[in-house]
Amino acid sequence: METAAVRMTEIEGRGRAMVALRPLKGGEIVLKDSPIILYSAFSFLSDDHQKSNGYCSHCFITVSQQSQKASCSTCGCGFCSLECQSVASATSHTPWVCQALFRFRQYVSDHDVGLDLQLQARFLVSAYNLASVSPVRFQTLLSLQGSVSSQPDADSSAVFLHSFISSLCATFPRELGFSLELTCVLLAKDKLNAFGLMEPFSEEREERSVRAYGIYPLASFFNHDCLPNACRFDYIDVAGPASSNTDITIRMIHDVPQGREICLSYFPVNLKYSERQKRLRDDYGFVCECDRCKVEANWSDCDEDDDLDVDDNNEEEDDEEPTAVMDEDPDVEMEGEDGDAMKGEDDFPHAYFFLTYMCDRKNCWGTLAPVTPSVATTSIVMECNVCGYCKNLDQV
Numbered sequence: 001m002e003t004a005a006v007r008m009t010e011i012e013g014r015g016r017a018m019v020a021l022r023p024l025k026g027g028e029i030v031l032k033d034s035p036i037i038l039y040s041a042f043s044f045l046s047d048d049h050q051k052s053n054g055y056c057s058h059c060f061i062t063v064s065q066q067s068q069k070a071s072c073s074t075c076g077c078g079f080c081s082l083e084c085q086s087v088a089s090a091t092s093h094t095p096w097v098c099q100a101l102f103r104f105r106q107y108v109s110d111h112d113v114g115l116d117l118q119l120q121a122r123f124l125v126s127a128y129n130l131a132s133v134s135p136v137r138f139q140t141l142l143s144l145q146g147s148v149s150s151q152p153d154a155d156s157s158a159v160f161l162h163s164f165i166s167s168l169c170a171t172f173p174r175e176l177g178f179s180l181e182l183t184c185v186l187l188a189k190d191k192l193n194a195f196g197l198m199e200p201f202s203e204e205r206e207e208r209s210v211r212a213y214g215i216y217p218l219a220s221f222f223n224h225d226c227l228p229n230a231c232r233f234d235y236i237d238v239a240g241p242a243s244s245n246t247d248i249t250i251r252m253i254h255d256v257p258q259g260r261e262i263c264l265s266y267f268p269v270n271l272k273y274s275e276r277q278k279r280l281r282d283d284y285g286f287v288c289e290c291d292r293c294k295v296e297a298n299w300s301d302c303d304e305d306d307d308l309d310v311d312d313n314n315e316e317e318d319d320e321e322p323t324a325v326m327d328e329d330p331d332v333e334m335e336g337e338d339g340d341a342m343k344g345e346d347d348f349p350h351a352y353f354f355l356t357y358m359c360d361r362k363n364c365w366g367t368l369a370p371v372t373p374s375v376a377t378t379s380i381v382m383e384c385n386v387c388g389y390c391k392n393l394d395q396v
């Protein structure tokens with residue numbers, strides 16, 4: 001896999017990775033990707049069902065009740081337009097998906113089913129549907145990271161979900177290898193590779209809530225760094241032709257030299273060391289040894305709580321989610337060395353990253369990247385990938 005800017009390669013201990021093919025500028029878009037699967041992040045319960053109908057069930061653009069143009073008479077899913085519904089009926093919302101969602105909703109209304117299990121069900125329905133409507137894309141899904149190491153029958157939720165899908169699969173093409181093991185493998189792919197597409201940003205909401213999860217097969221090759229040099233943008237509420245609103249772009253946060261690995265952060269960069277390590281170990285199965293983690297591993301818990309606090313606008317939140325200060329890249333020009341956040345040898349030495357690249361709007365925690373530069377210059381307008389706020393670098 002290669003674009004004009006990045007190439008996929010193997011790195012020992014990290015699996016497949018994306019590296020810069022040439023020097024890259026802050027703001028450069030290094031990859032555009034479209035989802036092979038998108039599924040709702042809402043539960044099947046009635047309140048959430050109402051909420052999920054605030055988004056098109058195919059392209060997940062925000063739709064108001066007034067502007068909703070079409071809905072499915074069987075399962076009640078709403079669509080932003082008749083065109084979207086028509087595309088969905090041949091792709092993401094086939095009659096089989098519709099039946100499956102309808103039956104699962106009935107099951108959820110009679111039983112106590114946790115949100116995680118409901119989302120896994122949504123994913124599996126989408127994945128097995130993909131196998132049927134696009135075997136090539138299904139193979140792409142299978143080529144992504146994620147496998148089962150233990151006996152599949154050890155996982156009771158996978159067993160339950162598999163038997164649920166089996167009950168809907170009378171007409172499912174058996175040659176696709178439908179089995180409990182495949183179900184477990186698919187769930188592992190989802191866990192390691194799904195990207196969350198967020199609900200519209202609100203300063204009033206402390207939790208960042210997801211409207212849909214997507215599998216983006218090329219963007220899935222980016223590894224994690226707690227101080228990323230690139231970040232992901234989406235413009236899901238900007239209508240475009242043929243569901244192009246669901247595309248994502250990976251954009252450079254700052255300049256990097258040729259050969260440098262390009263990494264994203266798999267979660268908001270403000271999480272503290274112990275939380276990051278836990279999430280990476282539990283959800284992604286690896287121990288992070290990035291430069292930031294190496295430094296923060298030596299901090300005591302109080303150091304984390306004290307020294308990560310660089311954000312005056314978020315005093316209340318800082319107790320729970322202190323803001324870390326750092327840089328993963330030695331090429332980043334360091335600034336602010338006299339600032340409060342750079343206190344001594346044992347303190348985290350890269351305040352510049354957080355002061356420059358982390359959005360300081362209340363409850364945002366997004367990452368700022370320059371808007372895409374014109375031919376040879378680095379733009380000085382920084383855009384947040386969560387709230388969309390733009391500001392000049394000299395305001396930062």
Ligand SMILES: C[S@@+](CC[C@H](N)C(=O)[O-])C[C@H]1O[C@@H](n2cnc3c(N)ncnc32)[C@H](O)[C@@H]1O
Nearest residue numbers: 013014015016145192220221222223224284286
């Ligand atoms: C979305 S995939 C990234 C691409 C993956 N390396 C591959 O070969 O397809 C996530 C997985 O990559 C690996 N990974 C990501 N970041 C890593 C890092 N900083 N160190 C080691 N492994 C990493 C972990 O196995 C993780 O579960």
